[in-house]
Amino acid sequence: VESNPADRRMKAVAVLLALVASAAAFVPSSPAGHASRTLPTVKASVEDMLGADIETGGLWDPFNFAKDGEAALYRRRCVEIKHGRVAMIATIGYVMGDLITFPGYLSKTQDIKFSDVPAGMGALTAVPIAGWVQIFLFAGLMETKFYKQDPSKAPGDIATPSWWVRYDDPEVKNKKLTSEIKNGRLAMMAIMGMMVQEMVYHQTTISQIQAGNFNPFPVLV
Numbered sequence: 001v002e003s004n005p006a007d008r009r010m011k012a013v014a015v016l017l018a019l020v021a022s023a024a025a026f027v028p029s030s031p032a033g034h035a036s037r038t039l040p041t042v043k044a045s046v047e048d049m050l051g052a053d054i055e056t057g058g059l060w061d062p063f064n065f066a067k068d069g070e071a072a073l074y075r076r077r078c079v080e081i082k083h084g085r086v087a088m089i090a091t092i093g094y095v096m097g098d099l100i101t102f103p104g105y106l107s108k109t110q111d112i113k114f115s116d117v118p119a120g121m122g123a124l125t126a127v128p129i130a131g132w133v134q135i136f137l138f139a140g141l142m143e144t145k146f147y148k149q150d151p152s153k154a155p156g157d158i159a160t161p162s163w164w165v166r167y168d169d170p171e172v173k174n175k176k177l178t179s180e181i182k183n184g185r186l187a188m189m190a191i192m193g194m195m196v197q198e199m200v201y202h203q204t205t206i207s208q209i210q211a212g213n214f215n216p217f218p219v220l221v
Contacts, residue, residue: 049073049077050174050177050178050181051178051181051182051185055182074151074155077155077156078149078155078156080155080181080184080185081155081156081180081181081184082156083184083188084180084181084183084184084185084187084188085156085180085184087184087187087188087190087191088183088184088187090187090191091187091190091191091194094119094120094191094194094204094205095194095205095206097118097119097120097123097204098119098120098204098205098206098207099206101114101115102114106127106128106131107128107130107131110128112126112128119204119206119207120194120198120204121195121198121199147159156177156180201213
């Protein structure tokens with residue numbers, strides 16, 4: 001049964017609020033006992049950070065995060081890069097779920113094949129609990145053991161030198177790092193947009209395109 005426009009609007013708002021709330025949980029306050037520097041010094045360091053570019057008109061800090069000190073800014077930049085990387089992978093995975101189906105079983109004990117797992121958000125409930133436990137354990141191990149951020153290194157520099165591309169030219173390096181930050185920001189908006197879109201349309205992005213449904217604002221119709 002198709003829901004009415006009011007219900008669809010409420011669903012979209014609910015998803016947006018949930019996403020904002022979950023993102024806010026990863027924005028920490030200034031660490032206790034941290035000796036804060038003067039605001040001009042901190043603002044100068046913020047203005048020099050990668051990503052403060054033409055899209056934002058330079059320094060864009062409507063919530064005055066710069067007042068929290070350099071330690072908090074370092075932490076937030078680490079979180080931004082990490083979330084951007086996860087979002088880039090998630091965006092590709094979200095789209096590819098409609099295009100590629102792995103052969104074989106996801107769980108032989110529960111007789112679940114990869115072909116039984118729907119694309120998009122439907123996959124969240126199709127994966128067995130044991131599968132989610134494995135995913136979280138693996139992610140936690142990577143986070144705390146193998147790819148732990150070293151405070152003495154630049155934000156996001158978590159891999160060993162042999163695994164990571166290194167650029168000797170500072171200009172090329174800054175361009176690559178800036179591209180990663182911008183692509184990560186775009187991916188974070190993209191994955192959130194596709195999730196909200198699926199909640200509204202009850203279709204994934206690919207299935208919506210295949211159906212010829214290109215109305216960007218269905219809840220307003």
